[in-house]
Amino acid sequence: MxxxxxxxxxxxxxxxxxxxxxxxxxxxxxxxxxxxxxxEAARPYAATMRRMMSEVATASQGMDPSTxxxxxxxxxxxxxxxxxVLTSDRGLAGGFNANIVRxxxxxxxxxxxxxxxxxxxxxGRKGGEVLKRYYPDLVVDVLHNDAGAQEGAYSLAQKLAKQxxxxxxxxxxxxxxxxxxxxxxxxxxxxxxxxxxxxxxxKNDNAEKSADAASYEFEPDEATLLTxxxxxxxxxxxxxxxxxxxxxxxxxxxxxxxNASRNASKAIERLSLKYNRTRQANITNELIEIISGAEAV
Amino acid sequence: xxxxxxIVSPEKRHIDRQVDMVVVPGSEGNIAAMxxxxxxMLQLRGGVVTLYKDDQVVERCFVSGGFVxxxxxxCTILADSVRALEDLSADxxxxxxxxxxxxxxxxxxxxxxHRVSLSKQIQAARAEIIVAExxxxxxxxxx
Numbered sequence: 001m002x003x004x005x006x007x008x009x010x011x012x013x014x015x016x017x018x019x020x021x022x023x024x025x026x027x028x029x030x031x032x033x034x035x036x037x038x039x040e041a042a043r044p045y046a047a048t049m050r051r052m053m054s055e056v057a058t059a060s061q062g063m064d065p066s067t068x069x070x071x072x073x074x075x076x077x078x079x080x081x082x083x084x085v086l087t088s089d090r091g092l093a094g095g096f097n098a099n100i101v102r103x104x105x106x107x108x109x110x111x112x113x114x115x116x117x118x119x120x121x122x123x124g125r126k127g128g129e130v131l132k133r134y135y136p137d138l139v140v141d142v143l144h145n146d147a148g149a150q151e152g153a154y155s156l157a158q159k160l161a162k163q164x165x166x167x168x169x170x171x172x173x174x175x176x177x178x179x180x181x182x183x184x185x186x187x188x189x190x191x192x193x194x195x196x197x198x199x200x201x202x203k204n205d206n207a208e209k210s211a212d213a214a215s216y217e218f219e220p221d222e223a224t225l226l227t228x229x230x231x232x233x234x235x236x237x238x239x240x241x242x243x244x245x246x247x248x249x250x251x252x253x254x255x256x257x258x259n260a261s262r263n264a265s266k267a268i269e270r271l272s273l274k275y276n277r278t279r280q281a282n283i284t285n286e287l288i289e290i291i292s293g294a295e296a297v
Numbered sequence: 298x299x300x301x302x303x304i305v306s307p308e309k310r311h312i313d314r315q316v317d318m319v320v321v322p323g324s325e326g327n328i329a330a331m332x333x334x335x336x337x338m339l340q341l342r343g344g345v346v347t348l349y350k351d352d353q354v355v356e357r358c359f360v361s362g363g364f365v366x367x368x369x370x371x372c373t374i375l376a377d378s379v380r381a382l383e384d385l386s387a388d389x390x391x392x393x394x395x396x397x398x399x400x401x402x403x404x405x406x407x408x409x410x411h412r413v414s415l416s417k418q419i420q421a422a423r424a425e426i427i428v429a430e431x432x433x434x435x436x437x438x439x440x
Binding site for chain 1: 303305306307308309310323324325328335336337338339340364366368373375
């Protein structure tokens with residue numbers, strides 16, 4: 001049975017833990033609001049861009065793939081897949097990073113089973129560490145995800161896009177997808193894969209529409225426009241994903257810290273009960289000793 | 298058949314409405330999107346986007362560049378930035394232009410990518426000055 005002093009020490013310990021988790025929850029909640037607004041604001045642009053790009057991809061379907069930029073149609077092979085895994089730099093966010101890593105491992109397993117080579121480009125320290133441990137020879141580079149600094153989000157997206165463009169254009173990778181947490185609400189983040197290279201073709205069964213799309217004109221010429229538009233599309237998709245992931249991270253941390261605070265409160269309650277019982281038992285013991293001593297006299 | 302005009306910038310969706318015609322500043326000259334138009338994708342230069350309905354101008358705004366996707370039934374503008382004409386300031390734009398021009402002199406001739414992006418920014422700043430001045434003089438006809 002622990003002594004009273006020990007119990008007191010433990011109660012103070014858990015109380016200060018609760019203070020910290022409570023504070024982290026509040027910080028995450030206030031950051032979440034800002035991050036959520038930013039993520040939602042960036043959504044229409046990214047979605048419109050994606051729609052536009054899938055129209056381009058559909059329009060270029062009938063063309064000879066070797067004449068198209070590799071960012072649009074891929075390199076013509078389908079051997080090396082690059083997975084950009086978007087995680088956070090900081091932990092204590094519940095299953096936020098673990099979920100994305102699990103999705104990545106499943107995806108890697110599936111691609112390997114098809115006999116393809118996989119390269120990894122993790123963003124965020126947390127995912128980087130885990131993936132480096134599991135697949136030390138697949139990781140190309142690890143980028144930091146400083147999601148707290150929002151000004152950094154666009155430059156990170158640009159850096160990421162640049163790296164991917166270089167890898168694809170040099171023919172080192174043939175396809176690229178992004179794995180990220182899609183922000184649904186503060187409680188829910190959905191880990192999802194998003195195909196980036198080659199561009200996913202719009203699913204539309206409307207024959208008239210696809211005939212329409214086939215006759216796209218470009219101004220200035222197609223090559224100039226596409227060399228501008230394709231890297232830009234990557235930047236925008238990464239940017240929106242980084243913002244969504246940041247919002248998701250804060251949401252996940254808020255939920256995790258809320259649970260932690262609640263658990264701490266429960267632990268304190270249990271410990272206090274034990275403490276009081278022990279104290280009472282000690283008093284009773286002392287009384288018995290005094291009484292039996294008095295009786296003996 | 299009306300045309301759906303959408304103007305989206307990275308910050309938000311600015312305009313999403315049914316119109317009859319949209320005139321956009323294409324990189325090789327102004328171009329109008331009308332219902333039934335053959336699909337075209339083009340690059341924007343800095344300038345004014347004008348939305349028409351029933352032969353009347355219903356909305357004007359300044360874009361600093363971006364891309365446009367025109368099809369038979371919609372015109373989607375992905376702008377780098379969108380501003381209302383009354384928010385433009387010729388003085389601010391002149392200052393930006395000066396900064397950009399000093400940057401231009403520092404860029405090496407081999408840095409093609411940087412030069413292209415700078416020249417676009419310079420064009421947008423010049424367009425902004427012109428538009429802001431015309432707006433001040435209430436000379437909207439010639440925009």
